[in-house]
Amino acid sequence: MIKVEGLSKRYARHVAVDNISFEIEKGKIVGFLGPNGAGKTTTMRILTCFMPPSSGMAEVAGFNVMDSPMEVKKRIGYLPETPPLYPEMEVGEYLQFVGKLKGLSGNDLAKRVADVSDRCNVAEVSKKLIAKLSKGYKQRVGLAQAIIHNPEVLILDEPTSGLDPKQILETRDLIKSLAGDHTIILSTHILPEVEQTCESVIIISQGHVVARDSVENLTSRLRGSETVAVEVEPRSGELDTAVVQAKLEQVAGVSRVVYRDTKAGRSHFEVESLQCRPVRAELARAVVESGWNLNELRGVNLSLEDIFLQLTNTDQAASGGAK
């Protein structure tokens, strides 16, 4: 549905997007992930024909953004970072206007306006001025605007930024419900969002694609080995952490044991296992058989956040990832 090959965008002083390539199949939700300034918005703007690329090519639904921008625009719904709303218009009126811009008319237009108002839950504010809406409603009107002409491709630039947690959940559900009919690209720098909403993810940093895969694959590929946090408590007296550490290291499949700290008599260790070796049962037995109490045995999941930081390990990425 979307095909990008060797796409670059150069400005006078810097390169925003540097030779990126990817492909997105029909009906998928793809997360476009990267720190601020990584080139997400630029890529999206090229796909929506807002600006032409410096080199390379991008195709949407088989149409090239340079050669047939009108055909591409007809097939794309776009929600920029700040929803493009006219504060002096009423919601219903605004949706009508956008519908007309996208080429709808007559009965079709009225039907689509009613349809998207329902879908995005803005029907009850259709007579309200956009200026008077809350941020959450504005975002929903923005989404309604993007899907009004039932586009094949939906491009959403940070659709949940600045919303409260409840609104974020609602927006994510709405986006998920749109998958299937629409191919969706969603940019964000909020990592859990990608884990929760998207099927696959493209990580971009400083204008380069640094990883692209499904969310599960990416997590497991980069995880390599499993890390387990262990909390051990002596039944009586003091615990010799060196002894515990040695004991844990003897368990089959363990590659490394790191002693963290002791708080209120409870010692914490982090145990790394070799790839694909389940070690938790063995760890538990070793601790209990040595006469200690096992208070906690918890797998430490390498989150997308860690992967992200690993992949985009630069100062800029660190500041972006910390958000």
Added chain:
Amino acid sequence: MRNILTICSKEMNSYFRSPIAYGLMAFFGLVTGWFFYIATAYFVQNSMKASMMGGGGPMNVNEYVVRPVLMNISVIGLFIIPMITMRLFAEEKRSGTIELLVTSPITDLEIILGKWLSALMMYCAILAVPVLNLMVLFAFGKPDWKPMFVGIFGLILQGGALLALGSFISNTTKNQIVAGVGTFAVCLMLWVLDWVSSFESSAWAKVISYMSVVAHYEPFSKGIIDTKDVIFYLSMIFFGLFLTARSMESLRWRS
């Protein structure tokens, strides 16, 4: 065409939803009304004097009222133009709504024409106030309507030309104030350019004074449609809209 009308009606809507339209109409009505009052009062007094003295025919309303009033409107119009055009593109660029327009399946030209047309209609709506004043003359006298309508036609042409330049200036910035001040400066310059002709008669002075907008309006105020002036205004409209289109395109390359 349909897209042009969509953009145009949206713009008209936002003019009349905000206080801009009413403020401008009130301001323009007040100032032009004052000039109209002075011109008519002067005319009434003088024609009474003339009839008491006897001699000569009746004074010409067109010559003594309509024409000076039209000339005044033409100049005061220069102050109105920046206020109409300053928000046209600058506001869309500031709020980001330009992204919606540019990523919709309509051409840049349709956006520009729609916006320019709405500005022109807004200008005509504002012009309607002083034109109503002139209509009052029909109730009390017998002015010749043809030169009057030529004058109004000329005002619209002049407005269209300056509005096209204003659209261009609004397109170059995100800041309404900058757009407004810039347009105002250009309008003012285009007005006073021909003052140079009063003391210079070399070729360059002729060229410069030829570019003066108000000088080209003068024949219209007398009721003369000169193709030279019509072509001047039309080419200025074309030039302004052309620059706007170029500026839109550069926005895509730079942004």
